[in-house]
Amino acid sequence: MQILRRCSCVTCTISRFCRVLLYSTVTLTSYPLKEYLQSRISSAIELRVSLIPTLEQWKKEGRSIKQQHLHRFIRKLRNLERYNHALEMHMNGYEWMRDNKLDFKASAGDVAIQLDLISKVHGLEQAEKYFNETPNSLRSFKAYGALLNCYSQKNSFEKAETIMQKIRNMGFATPLSYNAMLGLYSRLGKHEKLENLMQEMEENGFSWDAVTYCYG
Numbered sequence: 001m002q003i004l005r006r007c008s009c010v011t012c013t014i015s016r017f018c019r020v021l022l023y024s025t026v027t028l029t030s031y032p033l034k035e036y037l038q039s040r041i042s043s044a045i046e047l048r049v050s051l052i053p054t055l056e057q058w059k060k061e062g063r064s065i066k067q068q069h070l071h072r073f074i075r076k077l078r079n080l081e082r083y084n085h086a087l088e089m090h091m092n093g094y095e096w097m098r099d100n101k102l103d104f105k106a107s108a109g110d111v112a113i114q115l116d117l118i119s120k121v122h123g124l125e126q127a128e129k130y131f132n133e134t135p136n137s138l139r140s141f142k143a144y145g146a147l148l149n150c151y152s153q154k155n156s157f158e159k160a161e162t163i164m165q166k167i168r169n170m171g172f173a174t175p176l177s178y179n180a181m182l183g184l185y186s187r188l189g190k191h192e193k194l195e196n197l198m199q200e201m202e203e204n205g206f207s208w209d210a211v212t213y214c215y216g
Contacts (some may be wrong), residue, residue, distance in 0.1 A: 037065070041073055045085045055096050067105070070094065074113065087117040111138045112146035119150035124159075142174035145180070152180040160184055175206050182215040 038059055044054045058065060070093045077086035090113060094106070111134050119127035126151050134143065144167050151160035164181050167173050178201050185194040194215055199210065 006158070009111045022095065037069060038073055038076075041089070042154075045077075045082070045088075051089060051092055052096055056094065065097065067094075067097065070097070078113075083117055083120040087121050088112050090117060106138065106142035108138050108142045110142075115143065115146040115150060121155070124150060124154050124156060141167070141170075141174065144170070144172050145177050148177055151167070152184040155184065155187060157184065157188060173204070173206075175201070175209055177213065178206060179209070179211045182184040182212065186215050 008065070034127065040054050040058065041051060044051050055065060068090060074086050074089050074093075077083075077089060090110075094110070113133075115127050115131055118130050127147070131139075131143065131147050144163065148160060148163045148167060150156075151163060160181060164173075164177065167177050179199060181197055182194055185197065198208075199216065201212070
């Protein structure tokens with residue numbers, strides 16, 4: 001009986017391997033292309049190998065790769081808190097698109113996402129370095145807001161207050177930036193500052209949202 005069970009296990013293992021091999025090499029015309037690319041990228045991530053060969057093979061097969069596809073994959077990885085993988089996708093994937101002269105244009109939103117990921121994976125110092133090396137043309141309210149959020153998440157009180165004041169001076173303040181500071185004040189027990197900031201929001205015409213009410 002043990003021999004039969006072992007044979008059955010070996011057979012199942014071989015069967016699964018064959019299905020994976022067939023799945024990864026055969027063109028599945030009935031499978032949505034974006035999901036097919038996603039499955040290949042997911043496999044590369046699970047195996048902890050570079051994503052570049054996967055993208056190269058996809059291109060050799062004559063398939064298109066769009067910036068929006070990478071955006072979608074990165075968003076899913078962030079939602080799953082796979083920050084290392086999301087950062088690799090963001091850096092290597094976009095660099096590969098630029099090197100291959102594909103349709104790619106860096107945006108302030110891309111800067112904000114990479115700031116957040118670098119902070120989570122490598123810490124504030126590397127995030128600050130990236131921000132300082134970013135061209136001024138891409139330092140919009142999104143980039144400043146992302147840097148403020150990095151400081152808030154790391155409870156970096158003085159740096160958060162400094163960048164928040166700069167955001168005010170530049171006219172970049174939004175409910176998101178206020179909420180980032182409110183969260184920081186709440187975690188650090190700075191209740192007087194929290195109340196003053198909520199009053200400032202009202203004076204500047206910003207309505208409270210669900211997050212703001214959590215600190216009210």
